[in-house]
Amino acid sequence: MRLTSSMEDYLEAVYILFQKQGDVRCVDVAEYLEVTKPSVSRAVKELTKAKYLRKDSSGILSLTSSGEQVAAAVYERHCFFMERLIAAGVDSKTAEADACRMEHGISPEAFEKLRRSIERQGEEVK
Template sequence: MSMLHESGEDYLEAILMLQIKRGSVRSVDIAALLGVTKASVSKAMANLEARGYVEMVKRDVRLTEAGREVAERMLERHEFFRGLLIAAGVDPEVATEEGCHMEHCLSDDSFHKLQAYLSR
């Protein structure tokens, strides 16, 4: 599997969040959550499917094992940074947006070290 761009990671995270909330995921649900067009979602899903991260089954979008691994990692990071920012006094809406950016910029090693350090 090749490396994903930030947007690809965001799509996978959105799919996971929708699966947790609703069970099944359609492209229109992803578009609504991310605030993008259905055409953008269609293009992204074709790319992610070609790379082995999602499967399109009729109208449902499903994460593959590889896609779920990336999505869970991104969601964990997002929730960590969002919580950290809120604990520091940042407005929850701002923390959600900024946590989304922060989740992408650290290596796995740095993230886990920071997480361990702050958990002491």
């Protein structure tokens, strides 16, 4: 299954929410992403089928190892772009929205080269 940017957003949301609060349920993801619960249920079903996500009998969501790899990479790109946009003077709300779009549109190779280029310029990359 090729992950869409929307599916990556769901994985990233589970990743972030787990770090913040531990247990993650569909309702948490719906609130975080400001989407409907049925949308989350459909995404969870697809991501579970593709083995990126697990849902236990009590409704707790967890990332599989492959799901965590994808989510961590998406989140890294998001933070990278958001930090640079804010440093360039973009307001945080716009930077958040733009970083969300940028994190999905860049290839892993281009992102890595961009990150290394900035590191060579002496800027710390988190």
